[in-house]
Amino acid sequence: xxxxxxxxxxxxxxxGIILAVIFxxxxxxxxxxxxxVSPTIVAFSEAKIKSLTTAAVNSAIFEVMLEPISYSDxxxxxxxxxxxxxxxxxxxxxxxxxxxxxxxxxxxxxxxxGEQDVKIPIGTLSGSPLLAGxxxxxxxxxxxxxxxxxxxxxxxxxxxxxxxxxxxxxxVVATISIVLPTSQSIVKTNTPVLVSESxxxxxxxxxxxxxxxxxxxxxDLTP
Numbered sequence: 001x002x003x004x005x006x007x008x009x010x011x012x013x014x015x016g017i018i019l020a021v022i023f024x025x026x027x028x029x030x031x032x033x034x035x036x037v038s039p040t041i042v043a044f045s046e047a048k049i050k051s052l053t054t055a056a057v058n059s060a061i062f063e064v065m066l067e068p069i070s071y072s073d074x075x076x077x078x079x080x081x082x083x084x085x086x087x088x089x090x091x092x093x094x095x096x097x098x099x100x101x102x103x104x105x106x107x108x109x110x111x112x113x114g115e116q117d118v119k120i121p122i123g124t125l126s127g128s129p130l131l132a133g134x135x136x137x138x139x140x141x142x143x144x145x146x147x148x149x150x151x152x153x154x155x156x157x158x159x160x161x162x163x164x165x166x167x168x169x170x171x172v173v174a175t176i177s178i179v180l181p182t183s184q185s186i187v188k189t190n191t192p193v194l195v196s197e198s199x200x201x202x203x204x205x206x207x208x209x210x211x212x213x214x215x216x217x218x219x220d221l222t223p
Contacts, residue, residue, distance in 0.1 A: 041118070045140065045142045046178065049116065049144050053144075056110045056112075056174070057172050060109055064098065064102050070196065073196075074090065074196055077200065085200070095152050099152060107147075113144050115143050116141070119137040120138050120140060142179065145178075146177070147174075148173070149172075149174075150171065151170075152169070153192075155169065163201055166200050166204075169192045171192050172193060173188065173191075174189045
């Protein structure tokens with residue numbers, strides 16, 4: 001058997017080892033690069049999605065709260081013969097409808113976001129402060145998936161002698177899951193909306209003051 005024939009399998013083995021090493025190095029470099037730039041990608045994506053989510057909530061607020069809601073629509077106050085407050089009751093029908101409408105409207109605006117392109121300067125991805133914001137922009141496509149939770153809360157505060165200011169808020173909490181090429185992240189926005197307020201004349205029972213809220217239900221809308 002000639003020398004060239006003997007060396008042929010050896011050459012193939014060497015080539016195979018070299019190719020395997022090169023492939024391994026490429027994989028290691030890619031993993032290292034992804035791990036290095038992932039925090040930057042997540043930060044940029046979270047900032048954009050948070051901004052878009054806030055805009056979606058604000059659009060829903062404008063749509064649902066187009067008509068003003070009076071305090072008496074949401075709350076009824078009962079007093080005894082001496083004029084003392086005995087009960088502060090919430091109108092659950094109106095409250096639940098408002099919370100449901102707000103959750104559904106917010107979700108609709110969030111769904112309209114669709115896939116988003118996040119453009120990040122290559123200099124920023126490098127991690128160097130000197131190169132931040134410089135160079136051509138790399139486009140990362142992210143997919144936001146969200147759920148919305150609405151809850152009514154109330155706040156009592158002293159407004160004068162024997163007077164209490166009662167503020168009613170609708171707390172809109174949007175939780176957005178961002179699907180990224182490198183990872184997955186969660187963005188949560190909390191938007192309190194002042195629905196109505198009024199001055200209550202008379203002593204408010206400590207039961208309500210300590211509880212801080214007369215609304216025991218919320219509306220959770222998860223796709």
